[in-house]
Amino acid sequence: MPKRVYNFSPGPCTLPYEVLVETQSELVNYKDSGMSLVESSHRGRNYDAVHNETVGLVRELLEVPDEFAILFIQGGATLQFAMTALNLLAPTEKAGFLRSGHWANLAMKDARMYGNQYVAWNGAEENYFRLPSSDEVQVQPDTRYLHVTTNETIGGVRLYEWPDVGVPLVCDMSSDYFSRSIPWDLIDVAYGGAQKNLGPSGVALVIVRKSALDASPRELPTYLDYRVHLKSNSLFNTPAIFPIYVSGKVLKHYKRNGGVEEYRKVSITKSGHLYRAIDRSAGFYDCPIQGESRSRMNVVFRVPTDELQAKFLAEAEQEGFVNLKGHRSVGGMRASIYNSMPMEGAVQLADFMDHFRSSNS
Amino acid sequence: MPKRVYNFSPGPCTLPYEVLVETQSELVNYKDSGMSLVESSHRGRNYDAVHNETVGLVRELLEVPDEFAILFIQGGATLQFAMTALNLLAPTEKAGFLRSGHWANLAMKDARMYGNQYVAWNGAEENYFRLPSSDEVQVQPDTRYLHVTTNETIGGVRLYEWPDVGVPLVCDMSSDYFSRSIPWDLIDVAYGGAQKNLGPSGVALVIVRKSALDASPRELPTYLDYRVHLKSNSLFNTPAIFPIYVSGKVLKHYKRNGGVEEYRKVSITKSGHLYRAIDRSAGFYDCPIQGESRSRMNVVFRVPTDELQAKFLAEAEQEGFVNLKGHRSVGGMRASIYNSMPMEGAVQLADFMDHFRSSNS
Numbered sequence: 001m002p003k004r005v006y007n008f009s010p011g012p013c014t015l016p017y018e019v020l021v022e023t024q025s026e027l028v029n030y031k032d033s034g035m036s037l038v039e040s041s042h043r044g045r046n047y048d049a050v051h052n053e054t055v056g057l058v059r060e061l062l063e064v065p066d067e068f069a070i071l072f073i074q075g076g077a078t079l080q081f082a083m084t085a086l087n088l089l090a091p092t093e094k095a096g097f098l099r100s101g102h103w104a105n106l107a108m109k110d111a112r113m114y115g116n117q118y119v120a121w122n123g124a125e126e127n128y129f130r131l132p133s134s135d136e137v138q139v140q141p142d143t144r145y146l147h148v149t150t151n152e153t154i155g156g157v158r159l160y161e162w163p164d165v166g167v168p169l170v171c172d173m174s175s176d177y178f179s180r181s182i183p184w185d186l187i188d189v190a191y192g193g194a195q196k197n198l199g200p201s202g203v204a205l206v207i208v209r210k211s212a213l214d215a216s217p218r219e220l221p222t223y224l225d226y227r228v229h230l231k232s233n234s235l236f237n238t239p240a241i242f243p244i245y246v247s248g249k250v251l252k253h254y255k256r257n258g259g260v261e262e263y264r265k266v267s268i269t270k271s272g273h274l275y276r277a278i279d280r281s282a283g284f285y286d287c288p289i290q291g292e293s294r295s296r297m298n299v300v301f302r303v304p305t306d307e308l309q310a311k312f313l314a315e316a317e318q319e320g321f322v323n324l325k326g327h328r329s330v331g332g333m334r335a336s337i338y339n340s341m342p343m344e345g346a347v348q349l350a351d352f353m354d355h356f357r358s359s360n361s
Numbered sequence: 362m363p364k365r366v367y368n369f370s371p372g373p374c375t376l377p378y379e380v381l382v383e384t385q386s387e388l389v390n391y392k393d394s395g396m397s398l399v400e401s402s403h404r405g406r407n408y409d410a411v412h413n414e415t416v417g418l419v420r421e422l423l424e425v426p427d428e429f430a431i432l433f434i435q436g437g438a439t440l441q442f443a444m445t446a447l448n449l450l451a452p453t454e455k456a457g458f459l460r461s462g463h464w465a466n467l468a469m470k471d472a473r474m475y476g477n478q479y480v481a482w483n484g485a486e487e488n489y490f491r492l493p494s495s496d497e498v499q500v501q502p503d504t505r506y507l508h509v510t511t512n513e514t515i516g517g518v519r520l521y522e523w524p525d526v527g528v529p530l531v532c533d534m535s536s537d538y539f540s541r542s543i544p545w546d547l548i549d550v551a552y553g554g555a556q557k558n559l560g561p562s563g564v565a566l567v568i569v570r571k572s573a574l575d576a577s578p579r580e581l582p583t584y585l586d587y588r589v590h591l592k593s594n595s596l597f598n599t600p601a602i603f604p605i606y607v608s609g610k611v612l613k614h615y616k617r618n619g620g621v622e623e624y625r626k627v628s629i630t631k632s633g634h635l636y637r638a639i640d641r642s643a644g645f646y647d648c649p650i651q652g653e654s655r656s657r658m659n660v661v662f663r664v665p666t667d668e669l670q671a672k673f674l675a676e677a678e679q680e681g682f683v684n685l686k687g688h689r690s691v692g693g694m695r696a697s698i699y700n701s702m703p704m705e706g707a708v709q710l711a712d713f714m715d716h717f718r719s720s721n722s
Contacts, residue, residue: 005395009402012602020389020397027385028378034366034681036381038561038607041370041684074435074563075584078598082582110582195599200399202435202563202601221443221471223436237439238556240563241373242603246399320395323402 006345009323010153010298010336011175011196014345019249037245042238051239054248061251061260062177064207065184071206071226072234072244076193077174078106080204084147084170084189085111087208087226090217093144096120096167098137100159101128101152102329103172111147115217120146120165128155130293132163139165145188151176153196154327156300156334160292162186168212175297177205178251178260179267179339188212196297197338199247203240254339263339267296270337270346274299277350284357302332303360309333312356321349367706370684371514371659371697372536372557375706380610398606403599412600415609422612422621423538425568426545432567432587433595433605437554438464438535441565442471445508445531445550448569448587450476451578454505457481457528459498461520462489462513463690464533472508476578481507489516491654493524500526506549512537514557515688517661517695521653523547529573536658538566539612539621540628540700549573557658558699560608564601615700624700628657631698631707635660638711645718663693664721670694673717682710 007014030037033046040047055070064070073079084107089095094116097108100123111117120139121132139146145168151158153175162183163169173182174192182190188209195201206226213227222228228236254263275294278285278301287294287301303309312333316324326332337346368375391398394407401408416431425431434440445468450456455477458469461484472478481500482493500507506529512519514536523544524530534543535553543551549570556562567587574588583589589597615624636655639646639662648655648662664670673694677685687693698707 003390003393003395007396007400009400009405011599012400012403014400015397017389020400024385024388027388028381029364032364034364034683035368035375039368039370039373039375039381042373042562044370044684074437074601075440076435076598079436079584082584106583110584113580113582193599200603201403201599202603219474221474222467223440223443223471237437238372238554238562240435240601240604242561242563243601322395323405 005320005322006341006349007322008335008337008341008349010327010334011193012201013196013336013338014340015199015246016250016253016340019246019253022249023246038242040241042235042241047241050245050248051233051235054244054251055233057248057251057255058205058207061254062182062207063184067209067211068184069208069210069230071208071229072203072239073206073229074203074240076201076204077103077172077191080172080191080206081107081110083224083226084191085114086218086220086224088170088188088212088217089115089144091115093217094118094140094142095170096139096143096146098132098146098148098159098163099123100131100149100157101155103152103154103174104147104149107147107149107172115144127288128152128157129288130290131157131159133161134163134165137163137165139167143167145170148172150180151295151297153298153336154330156287156289156295156298157293158295158297168209175338178254179263179297181260181264194243194247199250200243202243203247250340266343267337267339270341270343271296271299273346273350274335274337274353277353281353281357284361285353297336297338299335299337300326300330300332308360311360315356316352319352321352366681366683367702367710368683369696369698369702369710371688371695372554372699373562374557374697374699375701376560376607377611377614377701380607380614383610384607399603401602403596403602408602411606411609412594412596415605415612416594418609418612418616419566419568422615423543423568424545428570428572429545430569430571430591432569432590433564433600434567434590435564435601437562437565438533438552439467441533441552441567442468444585444587445552446472446475447579447581447585449531449549449573449578450505452476454578455479455501455503456531457500457504457507459493459507459509459520459524460484461492461510461518462516464513464515464535465508465510468508468510468533476505488649489513489518490649491651492518492520494522495524495526498524498526500528504528506531509533511541512656512658514659514697515691517648517650517656517659518654519656519658529570536699539615540624540658542621542625555604555608560611561604563604564608611701627704628698628700631702631704632657632660634707634711635696635698635714638714642714642718645722646714658697658699660696660698661687661691661693669721672721676717677713680713682713
């Protein structure tokens with residue numbers, strides 16, 4: 001095994017080592033076809049099998065009911081900020097938003113121009129340090145949907161309770177897809193970029209309730225119309241072959257390892273190692289996020305001074321713990337521990353945190 | 362070298378063998394970083410170097426003036442059908458279109474809802490069997506831009522004369538990017554999906570005259586706004602790392618082999634082998650495209666009967682010439698011979714065509 005670091009990047013992020021090795025072995029000559037899969041026609045037998053197997057694994061692992069279509073669309077979650085509103089929200093309708101942080105704010109900004117919107121719960125008033133329970137969410141009459149971000153990658157907060165508030169949810173699940181079960185009864189759309197809990201960057205997984213597309217609120221150009229992707233099984237135009245292909249391998253890896261319920265449990269244990277290192281540090285490490293709102297995917301924390309932060313990051317990197325610097329907008333540290341971060345990575349980072357504290361308190 | 366076929370797929374298509382081998386060698390542990398490049402942060406040193414080198418190679422190889430921005434945007438050329446109009450065309454303005462075939466028609470369909478449009482030359486009247494010279498193009502007064510498709514992948518026609526008609530051009534160059542020089546003086550936007558003459562699928566290369574974005578015709582959501590991509594060097598959100606990374610390797614390969622002018626000459630020779638096999642066949646092979654309109658990238662032809670076509674495709678595949686079936690909308694055969702198809706592939710296919718004709722006339 002070549003030198004391998006523990007990569008705590010928030011995305012693109014660490015992938016299962018065995019997936020990378022298998023991808024490498026197939027890269028030049030895929031299944032003895034005399035070409036790479038990335039050179040193969042997206043209408044051909046080999047890619048077709050990969051595409052449909054990947055869609056099938058999404059359906060199986062997330063227990064997606066038949067009433068939902070599973071789509072792969074380029075442009076990341078960012079394009080979905082616009083597409084969800086374009087496809088679901090008429091100019092006279094309104095959508096509610098949970099203002100949970102950076103990504104929710106971007107989603108609001110893009111939806112603004114396609115219909116009315118309002119803030120159903122405002123995390124800004126509390127520095128985005130927690131997410132609400134259902135009964136704190138104020139949904140107005142005649143709301144088309146409530147948009148929620150189930151995990152804020154930058155803020156390090158997670159939505160622990162799915163709002164059951166009488167309107168369909170549109171969910172940005174970019175950073176916790178495949179780490180929790182999804183209550184499909186409550187949902188019209190779940191979407192997320194692949195590059196955190198699914199595979200390489202370059203595609204978003206969008207799961208849409210088909211009946212939500214029956215009444216189209218406006219004429220849409222080809223690529224922005226969910227119905228075009230639905231009718232063509234995401235093959236109207238050339239798909240992002242490599243990210244979908246590798247995502248399929250990641251999903252097979254997930255399945256072998258016990259599926260979403262197992263990753264849910266693992267995420268509690270894995271994040272628990274880091275939160276305990278924080279909580280036992282008597283304030284040396286500070287995590288502003290409290291209780292159930294603490295993300296199981298992105299653990300944010302600070303040390304007492306900027307000097308100690310620089311020292312922490314440098315020594316961590318020397319030990320093979322990389323990409324721990326927090327987002328430039330909030331500073332501090334962030335350990336992103338998506339499904340493919342091995343348990344051992346979290347255990348060793350917690351140990352390192354203990355040692356660093358002892359040496360620097 | 363493992364078994365390698367000649368892959369005449371219209372896209373995704375054959376890539377340089379050495380690019381695949383190099384990508385394979387780096388896939389698990391990129392430059393001794395302890396991780397794959399596809400696991401690396403798009404804000405990190407390694408990806409940053411790849412991204413900027415790739416942008417620089419585009420600028421160098423296509424001799425792109427400083428007045429133009431070089432963008433990588435997901436969603437293929439299909440999303441650009443909408444984005445070009447969204448970013449350039451006000452509701453009161455009008456755009457002219459060269460109706461050159463399948464792809465031009467799709468571009469027209471998407472632009473329709475954002476401004477006025479008209480047909481400046483209508484290839485439908487001639488079954489899309491040729492493209493016009495400049496003086497056949499009827500541009501109306503006060504036209505914002507003329508949209509042209511420089512090569513129709515399905516129809517097998519190429520635009521041999523860039524229309525110099527007093528209005529800026531918006532060009533879909535998906536299937537002949539990097540095989541011809543571009544008269545930047547005439548152009549506001551050149552765009553194309555990567556998966557033909559650039560790299561793996563999952564990204565479009567969009568080259569935009571910056572001043573064309575000064576007056577925005579409408580409010581735009583984040584991902585659909587060229588100015589967002591321009592200001593962020595295509596890094597507002599997570600880019601499609603793998604396609605951009607491999608495209609960079611392909612461009613380095615192009616540079617080593619003499620650049621765009623060399624590929625232009627090679628495309629004439631390479632397509633010449635196939636067109637001569639057609640022309641010397643005394644009608645056994647029929648190519649409806651005449652003269653300078655014949656594509657140098659997609660050579661379309663038919664045999665006298667459906668039975669012979671099935672036989673041709675089966676025998677060709679046995680000989681290692683694959684993906685020669687024409688698009689379902691037009692039938693027949695199509696040999697796509699983009700930059701990375703070796704000369705030898707075209708020479709051997711021409712020989713095969715001669716033999717097949719002798720055996721079946």
